[in-house]
Amino acid sequence: MYDDSPAARWERRTAIPLSVASLVFLGAYAVRVLAPGLPEPWRDLCWFALLACWAMFAVNYAVCWRLSGQGLRFVPTHPLDTVALLLPLLRPLRVVRFYETMQRRRGQPRLSLHERVIAYAGLSAVLLGFTGALAVYQQERDAPGANMRTFGDAVWWACSTLSTVGYGDVVPVTPMGRVIAVGVMACGLALLGAVTGSFSSWMLQVFSREDENRDIEKRPPGG
Structure with a gap:
């Protein structure tokens, strides 16, 4: 409507x-x-x-x-x-919402719900990873005892944190850097949960649809 x-x-x-x-x-x-x-x-x-x-x-x-x-x-x-x-x-x-807004202008979205969740989560992860790396790098690059000396180090840290791997080879040492890290961790868990849940639901629907098609094919004519 x-x-x-x-x-x-x-x-x-x-x-x-x-x-x-x-x-x-x-x-x-x-x-x-x-x-x-x-x-x-x-x-x-x-x-x-x-x-x-x-x-x-x-x-x-x-x-x-x-x-x-x-x-x-x-x-x-x-x-x-x-x-x-x-x-x-x-x-x-907000750029993630831009596609959906444009599609609503034209009617029904082109992607299914599960595809949209995965696509939006992926784009959100890229944007959050980049902004998180910038914010942490700004806090850490000149801090005493910091091991995040280049932006490449910050990007590596953001990728490992968002993916919930957390190698621990590059870590923030400043209070503000750690606050930002907590936010990136929370976002990483939320995005991973959204993608995993959506993908699992999509797979269940696919398998359920295949089972229904097999049942229909096995029914005798006129049954």
Whole structure:
């Protein structure tokens, strides 16, 4: 059923601008972290882009709150939006919702539910791994006693943490780095559980459908 409420119309109109802003935010943050020797005017430009994008996110959150008509109940019923506003590095995950929003404009999504869960979880893992590596690297690269000296080390750490392998050869030593690590661990467990559960459910459906087809083929004509 097509939703033509004010909140739904606002979400459709802001889907593309906010998705672009999310990528700009991630790009500006990556430049500031990975290019510390950048000339000051360019660093200021990146900082301005970060603030402008965050302002867009804040305005969108306020408008969605107002259009929802829920009052203070909006905060607990939209935990991901609230957390993403407080932790702007999670905003690039909005790109994951962009595909679904565009498909709703055209009607039914092209992918099945299980395929969408796996695809979204995979894209979320890539974005979370990259942003987590940036955030931890920013905290660890100059810390005394840290063994995460390059961005490659940070990417390796993010991959092993998100996959729940955790080799332990590269670990954060700063308090903020460890806080970020806890968030990456929690996200890794959630994504792994979503993919595993969806894949298992899909396999069960496939096997069930095959069994039903065999039963139909074995039935005698007119039975």
